[in-house]
Amino acid sequence: MAKKIEVRITSDPQMLSVLRAAITQVGQLAGFAPMEISKIVLAVDEACSNIMRHAYKGKKNQPIIVTCKLKPTKLEIVMHDFGNSVDVEKIKSRKLNDLRPGGLGVHIMKSIMDRVIFKNGTDEGNFLIMQKALPKRQ
Amino acid sequence: MAKKIEVRITSDPQMLSVLRAAITQVGQLAGFAPMEISKIVLAVDEACSNIMRHAYKGKKNQPIIVTCKLKPTKLEIVMHDFGNSVDVEKIKSRKLNDLRPGGLGVHIMKSIMDRVIFKNGTDEGNFLIMQKALPKRQ
Amino acid sequence: MSLNIKVQTKDQYVLLNIEGDVDLYSSPDVREALLKLTKKKTPTILVNLEKVPYMDSSGVATLIEGLQQCNKYQGRFSLVSLRDNVREVFELTRLDKIFEIHKDVNEALANGSV
Amino acid sequence: MSLNIKVQTKDQYVLLNIEGDVDLYSSPDVREALLKLTKKKTPTILVNLEKVPYMDSSGVATLIEGLQQCNKYQGRFSLVSLRDNVREVFELTRLDKIFEIHKDVNEALANGSV
């Protein structure tokens, strides 16, 4: 009986604010504390920005489907796109001591979420699955 | 080149806060003033509450699809459900001087949006189309 | 997330403080709190909406019910400290004519037959 | 909606006030404003993030670029008044070690070689 919320946007950076607002509320429904919510929002925003920049190479009218599932013990967020698929091995964060603009997104996603799984180049497109354990109830 | 945003929720009243957050941002993208945004959010919330209560009769895991289209001169929001379809003629607001709890939602929707069109009982379910002219650019 | 409702009992009135969005999900909580007060025939109920950023018609319907219950025993029922967009819901439904609405508790106390 | 950027030129420093979310959509505006200042070799740039409720890595990348440009002419580049969640982005990426970060303009002025 997982609760499910899906947000479908186009690959236009203007849409990120809509996605962030929705994810903020999802985080509240899931019972996360405010700072945790804002980190989850950041992880989703980074994943979505990467799809816009890398999978769709800046094209603005391509579909991105973000599905949030509130499972009994965890929040799962799946990002789905139909863009350019990169070898999963190549998607990695740079060393943090290499100071240059860029290369931070994947590192951020991985340090915030418990699991970050790329399933690129499937018949139905690219999937990015992010999971985070729900906070313990008091 | 309309911008399109779709939010798919289940018919659980807890989901209304997610929808409201997304619509608030859509209203911002469309360029509406804060009070207008909060009225548009109210109209969508009322429409969605009615689907939960009347079309799905309180069942919580049924799909509701809310599609927002930012067209050149107007914002169009379409609510789509697969529930009980009521004769469109029967969906009307009560007289406002009849003081009882209930019967306000349709009146609110109609007084906020420029057009409110019910298309119930189609092969693909029920549709409610709401349109509002964009504010004039300064 | 969920609504926070606090009842403050003063000498001359009871203040019902609501904190959070009042919608189809949360209005049953408001209803419960209100009916508890009207069942006891609380003579003066002031509903403090200062911390309600959002209310839809299910919230309004709940307040109509509270008002009606209160009217039955000739109690006083008043809404105070509405935010602009919440006030707008009452204006859209012309219920601003039916409810006693004050800008804050002090105005309600100064103006009413408390 | 879109970002609001204001440049205040003081005797001893230039304050870049940013208002709004800095993300993939809006960070190009920050970049433009910053590079305008570094091109003029502005000796001290304080970036005021007090009114930035949200920043993602595209914003951070833009600030790295500003810092690097500033370093080229030995200018001073400092971030002030970060909200907790924005500070967190710098901590997650360990860039809080690389940027000069102060709790407000006064602290930046007191601590720096302005």
Ligand SMILES: Nc1ncnc2c1ncn2[C@@H]1O[C@H](COP(=O)(O)OP(=O)(O)O)[C@@H](O)[C@H]1O
């Ligand atoms: N959704 C994606 N599709 C294709 N390639 C991606 C995607 N996300 C990340 N990448 C690749 O992984 C690299 C690291 O991503 P990231 O850490 O976000 O840094 P940046 O995007 O700033 O380079 C990117 O440069 C890109 O080559």
Ligand SMILES: Nc1ncnc2c1ncn2[C@@H]1O[C@H](COP(=O)(O)OP(=O)(O)O)[C@@H](O)[C@H]1O
């Ligand atoms: N989505 C819907 N599906 C079926 N019936 C509806 C729907 N929306 C409204 N109705 C009908 O129209 C009436 C008026 O709706 P409304 O003005 O929202 O008041 P209320 O729902 O409080 O009765 C409802 O009582 C219901 O019979």
